[in-house]
Amino acid sequence: MPATASTSTDLEIHGAERVFTATRVPVRSLFDHLEAGDSIDDFLEGFPSVTREQVIAVLEESRAHILQST
DSSP states (O other), X not given: OOOOSSEXXXXXXXXXXXXXXXXXXXXXXXXXXXXXXXXHHHHHHXXXXXXXXXXHHHHHHHHHHHHHHO
């Protein structure tokens, strides 16, 4: 998934792992929380620097990517 307005990469942050823009929160952590059964609200409570709009944008981008592949 390429960098977008909601995500970015930086070699100085988590070894260039994709993070939510303007944060140090890895996008991977969102998917880890969702896989564990946490809600988006649970995730946002634990990472207040991430906005709901960023989370929704990442989920929409992921959905579009998966649907393009089929």
